[in-house]
Amino acid sequence: MKKNSNLSVLTRGILKENPVFILILGTCPTLAVTTDVFGAFGMGIAAMLVLICSNVLISLLRRVIPNNVRIPCYIVIIAGFVTIVKLLVQAYLPALYDMLGVYLDLITVNCIILGRAEIFAGKNSVGKSALDGIGMGVGFTLALTAMAVVREVLGKASFAGIAIPVLQSYKIGFLATAPGGMLVYGLLIALVYVLTSGKGPMKKSFSCAGCPSAGFCRAGGCDASGENADATNAKEGA
Numbered sequence: 001m002k003k004n005s006n007l008s009v010l011t012r013g014i015l016k017e018n019p020v021f022i023l024i025l026g027t028c029p030t031l032a033v034t035t036d037v038f039g040a041f042g043m044g045i046a047a048m049l050v051l052i053c054s055n056v057l058i059s060l061l062r063r064v065i066p067n068n069v070r071i072p073c074y075i076v077i078i079a080g081f082v083t084i085v086k087l088l089v090q091a092y093l094p095a096l097y098d099m100l101g102v103y104l105d106l107i108t109v110n111c112i113i114l115g116r117a118e119i120f121a122g123k124n125s126v127g128k129s130a131l132d133g134i135g136m137g138v139g140f141t142l143a144l145t146a147m148a149v150v151r152e153v154l155g156k157a158s159f160a161g162i163a164i165p166v167l168q169s170y171k172i173g174f175l176a177t178a179p180g181g182m183l184v185y186g187l188l189i190a191l192v193y194v195l196t197s198g199k200g201p202m203k204k205s206f207s208c209a210g211c212p213s214a215g216f217c218r219a220g221g222c223d224a225s226g227e228n229a230d231a232t233n234a235k236e237g238a
């Protein structure tokens with residue numbers, strides 16, 4: 001199977017390159033909205049819709065958008081779709097709108113969406129960009145929902161706002177707090193890492209290759225591999 005085959009593009013965002021548990025992106029909404037399954041699932045779907053639509057449009061315009069202003073253009077496109085999704089949620093799902101609050105607006109600067117625009121949609125066809133948006137969106141939604149299930153069921157003794165009487169005397173309120181969210185997040189990251197057998201981006205050594213800000217790092221003393229230049233020189237002199 002080719003590295004960029006349609007099936008590979010669609011599925012890698014679900015587990016192998018899950019944006020939350022493997023790439024460690026979008027941690028702000030991940031920690032903020034996962035105290036309730038309904039809110040977490042709704043945030044995931046909203047972000048997925050924005051991701052798919054923005055990927056498709058950016059891919060369509062990739063030969064038109066000037067390279068030196070591509071990031072501002074991407075943000076404008078993403079912000080437009082975020083506004084549409086926000087208005088739809090406000091009109092048809094007011095309870096979800098009230099639950100998510102400002103985090104709906106913050107989808108505009110969600111690093112998962114902007115990252116896929118820069119890394120994938122701006123360089124690939126419309127079809128592959130749509131598949132990438134679906135895969136990453138599903139992965140994001142599943143990650144938020146998984147965290148919310150653990151935090152709400154064990155922390156609040158409820159599921160999607162419906163109380164679970166048998167657990168009322170055993171609920172662990174700490175899991176519904178911010179520190180509890182960090183604990184659950186860390187444990188799920190470890191679990192996913194074990195399930196993927198240490199494969200994927202977490203297995204690879206980090207470097208500056210392909211990073212649009214690599215020039216700034218090197219200017220500050222890093223070489224192309226991501227190591228401090230002084231440390232590299234010391235190794236060579238040893």
